[in-house]
Amino acid sequence: MAIRLTDVANEAGVSLATASRVLNGSARKPAPEISDKVRAAAEKLGYFPNAQAQALARASTKLVGLVVRDIADPYFSTIARGVQRGLGDSGTQVLLASTDSDPTREIEAVRAFMSQRTDAIILSGSRGMSEDEQLLRLIESYQENGGQVVVIGQPLATTGGIQIDNAKTSENLAGELIRAGHRSFVVLSGDRNLLTSADRANGFLTKLKRTGLSAVDVIHGAFSREGAYMAMSDFLASHAAEISNQQLCVFCVSDVMALGALRAIRERGLRVPEDIAVVGFDDIPTLEDVIPSISTAHLPLEEIGRWAGEMVLSHGDARKMVVTGTPVLRESTEFFTRLP
Amino acid sequence: MAIRLTDVANEAGVSLATASRVLNGSARKPAPEISDKVRAAAEKLGYFPNAQAQALARASTKLVGLVVRDIADPYFSTIARGVQRGLGDSGTQVLLASTDSDPTREIEAVRAFMSQRTDAIILSGSRGMSEDEQLLRLIESYQENGGQVVVIGQPLATTGGIQIDNAKTSENLAGELIRAGHRSFVVLSGDRNLLTSADRANGFLTKLKRTGLSAVDVIHGAFSREGAYMAMSDFLASHAAEISNQQLCVFCVSDVMALGALRAIRERGLRVPEDIAVVGFDDIPTLEDVIPSISTAHLPLEEIGRWAGEMVLSHGDARKMVVTGTPVLRESTEFFTRLP
DNA sequence: CTGTTAGCGCATTCAC
DNA sequence: GTGAATGCGCTAACAG
Numbered sequence: 001m002a003i004r005l006t007d008v009a010n011e012a013g014v015s016l017a018t019a020s021r022v023l024n025g026s027a028r029k030p031a032p033e034i035s036d037k038v039r040a041a042a043e044k045l046g047y048f049p050n051a052q053a054q055a056l057a058r059a060s061t062k063l064v065g066l067v068v069r070d071i072a073d074p075y076f077s078t079i080a081r082g083v084q085r086g087l088g089d090s091g092t093q094v095l096l097a098s099t100d101s102d103p104t105r106e107i108e109a110v111r112a113f114m115s116q117r118t119d120a121i122i123l124s125g126s127r128g129m130s131e132d133e134q135l136l137r138l139i140e141s142y143q144e145n146g147g148q149v150v151v152i153g154q155p156l157a158t159t160g161g162i163q164i165d166n167a168k169t170s171e172n173l174a175g176e177l178i179r180a181g182h183r184s185f186v187v188l189s190g191d192r193n194l195l196t197s198a199d200r201a202n203g204f205l206t207k208l209k210r211t212g213l214s215a216v217d218v219i220h221g222a223f224s225r226e227g228a229y230m231a232m233s234d235f236l237a238s239h240a241a242e243i244s245n246q247q248l249c250v251f252c253v254s255d256v257m258a259l260g261a262l263r264a265i266r267e268r269g270l271r272v273p274e275d276i277a278v279v280g281f282d283d284i285p286t287l288e289d290v291i292p293s294i295s296t297a298h299l300p301l302e303e304i305g306r307w308a309g310e311m312v313l314s315h316g317d318a319r320k321m322v323v324t325g326t327p328v329l330r331e332s333t334e335f336f337t338r339l340p
Numbered sequence: 341m342a343i344r345l346t347d348v349a350n351e352a353g354v355s356l357a358t359a360s361r362v363l364n365g366s367a368r369k370p371a372p373e374i375s376d377k378v379r380a381a382a383e384k385l386g387y388f389p390n391a392q393a394q395a396l397a398r399a400s401t402k403l404v405g406l407v408v409r410d411i412a413d414p415y416f417s418t419i420a421r422g423v424q425r426g427l428g429d430s431g432t433q434v435l436l437a438s439t440d441s442d443p444t445r446e447i448e449a450v451r452a453f454m455s456q457r458t459d460a461i462i463l464s465g466s467r468g469m470s471e472d473e474q475l476l477r478l479i480e481s482y483q484e485n486g487g488q489v490v491v492i493g494q495p496l497a498t499t500g501g502i503q504i505d506n507a508k509t510s511e512n513l514a515g516e517l518i519r520a521g522h523r524s525f526v527v528l529s530g531d532r533n534l535l536t537s538a539d540r541a542n543g544f545l546t547k548l549k550r551t552g553l554s555a556v557d558v559i560h561g562a563f564s565r566e567g568a569y570m571a572m573s574d575f576l577a578s579h580a581a582e583i584s585n586q587q588l589c590v591f592c593v594s595d596v597m598a599l600g601a602l603r604a605i606r607e608r609g610l611r612v613p614e615d616i617a618v619v620g621f622d623d624i625p626t627l628e629d630v631i632p633s634i635s636t637a638h639l640p641l642e643e644i645g646r647w648a649g650e651m652v653l654s655h656g657d658a659r660k661m662v663v664t665g666t667p668v669l670r671e672s673t674e675f676f677t678r679l680p
Numbered sequence: 681c682t683g684t685t686a687g688c689g690c691a692t693t694c695a696c
Numbered sequence: 697g698t699g700a701a702t703g704c705g706c707t708a709a710c711a712g
Contacts, residue, residue: 002485004688004689004690005689005690005691006689006690014698014699015698015699015700016689016690016700017691017698017699017700018697018698018699020690020691021691021698024690024691029697030697030698031697034697034698046481048451048454048455049455049690050396050455050457050688050690051455051456051457052392052393052395052396052401052456052457052688052689052690053392053688053689053690053691053704054689054690054691055690055704056390056392056393056396056688056689056690056691056704056705056706057689057690057691057692057703057704058690058691058692058704059704061392066436071411071417071420071421071424072414072417072418072420072421072625072642073417074412074414074417074626077412077413077414077417077420078412080411080412080417080436081410081411081412081438084411084436084437084438091452093437093452093456094435094436094437095433095434095435095436096420096424096434096435097424097433097434098421098424111388112431112433114388115388115389115391116391116392116433117390117391117392141386145342259628262629263628263629285412286414286626286629288599288603289599289602289603289626289629289630290629290630290631291630291631302412344704344705344706345705346705354683355682355683355684356683356684356705356706356707357682357683357684357685357707357708358681358682358683360706360707360708361681361682361707364706364707369681370681371681371682374681374682389706390704390706392704392706393688393704393705393707394705394706394707395688395706396687396688396689396690396704396705396706396707397687397688397706397707397708398688398706398707398708399688
């Protein structure tokens with residue numbers, strides 16, 4: 001790559017220092033005439049500051065790393081959009097990494113971001129179990145070196161971020177479903193070691209218990225559309241009898257899983273909500289296009305991302321905020337009474 | 341940030357150069373004993389190479405910039421996933437920029453990437469009209485300085501990339517619809533200055549003409565779900581008569597627009613496909629969850645992204661490849677004969 | 681095979 | 697207000 005600041009300085013007949021001062025904000029303001037000359041030279045030569053060199057000379061890189069599980073998942077892509085919006089025109093660039101739910105890859109991503117000396121790292125798809133000691137240590141050392149960490153989802157002791165109160169949200173959601181008339185629930189949860197999944201499932205079960213109810217069953221699948229599809233298919237195959245007896249309500253710990261379950265239910269020739277009701281969690285944009293409309297717990301995903309971005313900019317004083325989702329009952333959970 | 345290579349070298353009692361050689365691939369291999377000592381020191385101190393410094397000293401940054409219109413749009417997020425997959429474990433990091441369809445922001449994104457000295461830039465949401473002279477000049481200067489450019493969608497004279505043959509794909513799609521029995525078409529196109537949109541609409545119209553047919557109407561809306569929703573709503577309101585007369589088939593130049601149109605149609609109380617057939621373009625993953633299943637032209641989005649990523653790695657000899665979509669007729673275009 | 685040295689491009693003290 | 701010099705952390709000749 002060519003055209004260095006030195007070239008611009010020469011072209012303008014000034015010193016390197018002066019050129020630097022005019023082309024980038026500096027306390028000392030060069031004379032207007034000089035400034036114009038330098039700017040003209042830069043324009044003429046097509047100068048572009050070398051961000052790497054600047055980063056080296058300054059302290060900051062104006063880079064923030066965003067870790068997601070899968071950028072093609074609407075949950076994460078919506079958050080990603082929010083983050084970019086939150087960063088606005090601050091000139092901060094986003095470095096993206098997808099982990100595919102692989103803890104190893106998550107660590108690699110953080111390592112890579114540390115190498116890039118990103119000013120901040122936004123973790124949005126972390127497992128969140130404290131067992132990830134390696135990750136925790138990594139993050140701590142990043143923080144010790146001045147790195148900022150914003151976590152979306154689980155709180156992480158040493159970091160700020162947007163915590164999602166999954167348990168409470170699920171409790172509220174269960175409450176609404178019960179109020180709507182439902183009594184027979186099945187919980188479709190994700191991987192057992194995914195804190196998000198566990199919290200949502202447990203919150204739901206807690207509310208049931210407190211109301212004197214209990215889940216007909218709690219099943220597990222991968223925290224994905226396919227995982228839910230398979231788990232639901234298995235369940236339907238082995239519980240045909242119970243299903244025809246009553247209107248079950250299946251609580252899926254994420255909308256993406258709800259969509260997988262929905263497909264399994266349909267393939268089985270069952271109707272939603274007449275035969276089986278389905279609820280999700282997250283309120284991803286995709287739901288707008290699904291019929292029947294899917295009940296869920298609404299999370300302001302894009303805003304959450306935006307807040308994360310803004311926290312980064314405001315050099316987030318390790319601020320923590322808590323978001324509780326809002327139950328939204330739609331067609332997929334309309335209650336039907338069965339005649340015996 | 342702390343812990344430099346120098347520190348590691350001191351700790352290990354070797355020279356800076358040696359430390360560098362063992363910690364990063366070099367032609368010259370230090371002795372095993374020395375290597376172990378250095379690695380141990382690095383591990384102990386928690387050393388992380390400073391990517392900025394490395395980039396400065398080497399030539400390459402191992403960074404690639406990805407420009408999309410909106411990362412929350414399934415079309416782009418799927419491509420983004422592909423790109424990441426294509427880059428695999430090459431250690432190349434992805435810098436993400438969203439333009440919101442604003443040419444200015446696209447230019448800013450490219451500028452930013454040039455400043456970051458990304459080894460390559462992948463343009464996936466470009467307007468593609470040659471009027472963007474500013475962008476073109478920018479890209480040329482980037483290339484002159486050794487930057488690689490991969491364009492997804494429109495070809496761009498000086499660059500390689502994955503070209504999507506929108507016109508031909510649309511022609512084929514129209515052909516299939518005609519074969520299925522459809523005769524009355526409406527084309528719902530996007531912004532007039534979006535080449536992708538124009539090519540798709542024109543290809544479709546070309547095929548109609550060649551078959552002795554012509555579109556009942558060609559309407560325009562923003563190249564988005566909302567844009568399509570509004571355009572379709574307007575159309576339905578002002579063409580009620582024609583609609584009840586026959587089974588129209590609405591070709592939307594993208595799936596996202598098809599989803600918007602679908603919503604407008606439903607709100608109007610019309611059925612798809614009985615009253616109106618709907619076709620999209622792209623085959624975004626979202627379609628899997630929509631009922632009725634939407635006919636479309638299938639594009640291997642994730643693979644396209646992957647190819648782009650691979651091109652970057654193989655230092656893509658400005659290779660160009662052309663992809664033609666495959667018509668996929670599903671429920672949304674089932675043909676119904678009207679009784680007079 | 682290992683160590684020394686000179687930049688990579690820029691910001692920034694320090695003199696003038 | 698402007699210029700010369702130093703260093704950011706690292707790689708790559710170049711010597712030894």
